[in-house]
Amino acid sequence: MGLQKVTAGGKTVLVTGGRRVGSDLARTLAGLGWRVAMTYRDSREVIEATVADVEAAGSEGLAIRADLTDPEQAEAAVAATVARFGRIDALVNMASIYRRTPLADLTPADFDAMVAANLAAPYHAAIAAARAMLAQEPVDGIRGKLVFLGDWATERPYKGYLPYLAAKGGMTTLATALAVELAPSIPVATIQPAMIDPPPDLTEEDKRAVLEATPLRRFGSSGDVNRLIVYLLDETNFVTGVCYRVDGGRFLGNG
Template sequence: MGPLPATGPLPSPGPLPSPGPLPAAGLLTDKVVLVNGGSQGVGAAIARAAVREGAVVALTGRRPGPGEALVTELAAAGGEALFVRADLADAEQAKAAVARTVEAYGRVDCLVNSAGLTTRGTLLDTTPELFDQHIAINLKAPFFAMQAAVADMVGRGAPGTVVNIITSSAHGGQPFLAPYVAAKAGLVGLTRNAAHAHRHDRVRVNGLNIGWTATEGEDATQRAFHGAGDDWREQAAARLPMGKLGQPDEIADFVVFLLSERSGVVTGSVIDWDQNVLGGLD
């Protein structure tokens, strides 16, 4: 047999397709799930996925408009949800959101901390005020929400799960994300500390270091800080290995798995949910 004919360069495979939401499997049937930052973006996708999987969901946000609209949407789909207005920069409001969920539904089985602040600042230009804002939203709020939710789980002698939405930038990040990285790296350590502290209580705590994701908040950030135009998503996707930005519904399916018993005994894991490989070099 002779040599194969030259075929030239292989064609680009194109972007990896988005499968859309997975079919319901009842992974969270009868669970009470609190999603902080659940009125838009990744948090809203998680709320939708949790309801689809049989959970009752409480979701927090600062603005009642988007939160109430999502509750109405979930009710129309046959689910049950509650909007809790909360400014998570205030630790007392973060704790009160847990108390309101317990008041409404009797308990919290699962907590997701998905609220985040991504305003820009470098080491040289970040003010103490900006730094404090990042600590308040990205670290302090998850700390005290976890404190209240885990106290409910431990007080009932019941197992529970927590998932913290972190960021791949927690490994170092871009220079213009200095206060964000500082706070989110702290959340990585907190996730592991809480998981270790409460493993004998059967409370599992895990985190996701998510990569660049297509959300309403990211759209606003790109326009406000980077002068992005209407086609910024397409331009960004073309530069990424899989040919697309991360999708909120895909993250949501992964979070539901971690919240559910299907993820087994996994705790203290901070998973890089990204298409770039830490330490990989070209």
Template structure:
């Protein structure tokens, strides 16, 4: 980030899934540019509170709120707590999500419900509850994935849940645009997070698993020949949440290092 940039001075943001990975990087980026930040987390209280302490030590206003996006009432509470704490809401960055890999014959209704409840329904109701507090100039940034437009073995549920987000922002852009609110999505590519480390090998073709070292595979599947860093993905969220993107809505921005 360029020194002296304060695009969010005096503004308040909610970041779901903000205790780790991309979400934590987004919280840091928004706070570094002046935003007061409410960090929603599901289970990792220690990481969330550590991040809040870090942000406060750097002069930011920050609070952590336990909130499972699978429960819309908890998301509503997160947003209302943020408004009560900061007196306003200007940005929603929806970063919470879960992965899934399995073959078609193994997918169960419970799998479907679990993935879509968090990745799709959770983001929809985050938008609904945030929109109740956003005014003209409000910004909503959801999370899709490059998987929404790539074919990967065993990735049907996850990819479909993210593809729905791209349709969601497109269709909600008209409704929210009438109120001067923009809504877009980021589609991250492979990013160096703990979730990526856990699931990275599953992205390989089944016939390649165990035969190609992951660093070599990653280097041959992107123009920049590496995984992204969380802070590089967070830069995309900050752009879409800022006035620099005031004329961009209903779109999905791929931040993927030229993934192919």
């Protein structure tokens, strides 16, 4: 089935974070008729520029400043979305912090920071969104959808990122548990990408090492992730509790 625009008037998605992949997702969904709200904590200019692109595409957009580690701010972000657009049909939990923390240098603050950003924040956003969804009328039997962005390495960890991987692993379990809690009204899915569009500070040596450890010998793109999200949001109501790896085969264990 090809991509189809959503019904007249559009549906509403709240995307948390999204300086790169999330911004591309916002523009893609706007082109398919979705209204897009986006949260930011520090990246105001990037998110506001993305919202401007959403509106230039003929849709409606909203930028919301929120620290989602605070449950009250998470609730306020969802409330602002509903107040502006009348409902919330999807939450895409994309905001994350990825930082190397070698075992020899670990401090309690490293654990607290990773859990706050990568587990507590998506938890608070998901609970707030789910409560709002459950209070609204269903569309095609569905009151809303939740999508989480995880990490393939939570199932085959590598060294140097212990607090990050522990938090992301907890988030994957959170998503699976929510699929049980929220059925049959709200489908829930997790996507576990490997490296998407390598960051500019990655050395050429590091890039080669990643490619050699990836059976498909390429980096992922925003589109590799976002086409799957579009499928989950627009093309099926019969998927929940699943975890998709979008990793070029990294999980297979070549490195």
